[in-house]
Amino acid sequence: MESSPHALFWCKEVVVVWELTEFGFRLDDLDRNQFVHKMAGRDSTELVSCVVGLLEEFQGTHSSFLSSPVSGRVPISAGWCPPPLGSLKLNTDATVPKSGSSVVYISVELSRTKSSLSFPLFQLCHLKKKQEQGQSWMKFKAFLTENGVNLLEKRFLPTLDKMGKICHLFLTREHAFFLHNLLSGDGVQSIAQFQKEALFDDYRISSQNEDRIAFAIDISLLNRAVRSSVSICSELGGGGSNANRLQIKLVKKLPPNSTLPTPFLTFETKGYKSAVIQDVPISKPLSRAQVLELQTALDMAQDLPQTLVQVPDLNQLQNFVDRMKLVGDLLNVSISKYGDLHVQTSTTLITLGAEFRKLLVVGDRAVPPPEDQNVSAQIRSERAILRGDAQSVQVNVKHFSKSLQCHQVKPDCAFYGIAPQGACLTVIFQFFIPGTRQTDKSISLHCRLPVLDPS
Secondary structure, three states, X not given: OOOHHHHXXXXXXXXXXHHHOOOOOOOOOOOHHHHHHOOOOOOHHHHHHHHHHHHHHHHHHOHHHOOOOOOOOOOOOOOOOOOOOOOOOOOOEEEOOOOOOEEEEEEEOOOOOOOOOOOOOEEEEEEEOHHHHOOOOOEEEEEEOHHHHHHXXXXXXXXXXXXXXXXXXXXXXXXXXXEEOOOOOOOOEEEEEEEHHHXXXXXXXXXXXXXXXXXXXXXXXXXXXXXXXXXXHHHHOOOOOOOXXXXXXXXXXXXXXXXOXXXXXXXXXXXXXXXXXXXXXXXXXXXXXXXXXXXXXXXXXXXXXXXXXXXXXXXXXXXXXXXXXXXXXXXXXXXXXXXOEEEEEEOOOOEEEEEEOOOOEEEOOOOOOHHHOOOOHHHHHHHHHHHOOEEEEEEEHHHHXXXXXXXXXXXXXXXXXXXXXXXXXXXXXXXXXXOOOOEOOOEEEEEEEEOOOOO
16 A cells, blocks of 8 residues: 555656656656746646546556556545645655665645645655664663672773773673774774673663664773762762662763764763763764674674683782783793693793693693603693694783783683684683672673784
């Protein structure tokens, strides 16, 4: 069932008929609004007569194809009343081109009297498609829970700030991600993932991109806003069900001396008699194509190495790496299926290394040969690599040290592994449900260190 204006004016077959009439205007001309307004006025009765004549001509020509007689008047549905005699009543129609980035809205306005119709039939608004704009329909609002405040303020945000000043905050229907360097490919990639229940209450999100929103944000400003809001919450005190709660939402505001609205992530703290609002500036939300690129990079970053070894004491490893930074800029890391982790840095004058043996292995494992028990760590590592029981990569010692900073989020254990073909060095931090040894699946954090060409 076509709408009246579409059937009379916009249908591609009808367009051809209109072009052959004495009116002679083209409906597919994007500049037709200006063209039509320059035309002489037309009497509404004349227009109605022309349309009815065309309809009768069409019915007469195609009467042999019609299974039943066609009435010259469309049945009137309930709630709709016909216009007075001498005028034509039409609804608004819209069309979306198959290609291009525009939506053409056509508003047909016909007066109820003859004298006021000067034939401005089409008012054209050439607008960008909201699907391509990406930001037009974006909405996000939630309340930070007490557990979410503790996770962000005391553990994750201070640590993520050390990974890099700017990160992407990626919000979906079920998760919130803090992502470093996934699109740039430079530096350490870090992926912090939270189920929405781990951070938020009354979580609401909507967008035309499958309810996904992503934007870049300054971690230090975000951390400062959370700390300040938490402090204000404790000072304001009670009053109502939503009092003393921290609300976070995505808004657009017009900054001073600016004509363009700017997006902000707003924190609102409500007390009994007052409310405090803090705005954290963010980037323009990512477009549909950029979100898809980010989602693809995130999916690729979730691949796990075939062999992971658990490092029980990150502080001890951090102490070794701090010494190695004084020797050189490059660090050789080898991981074997025997549960051995070997790190070493070298210069022309000195070689400094550390070995952690018989670590817990997750994934592919192997039994170490007896003849390797009494050889040096370097020889043992080289033999394991030749057998295919170990992999070795070279990374920047500063990147390795930066990944160790993640122990400040207080993980219960950490695993190191090398991706297939030595694509990257992966560090996975595991969290347990408090008071148990069961993995807390609502929180995850892992890093991917770029490898260097040994040549």
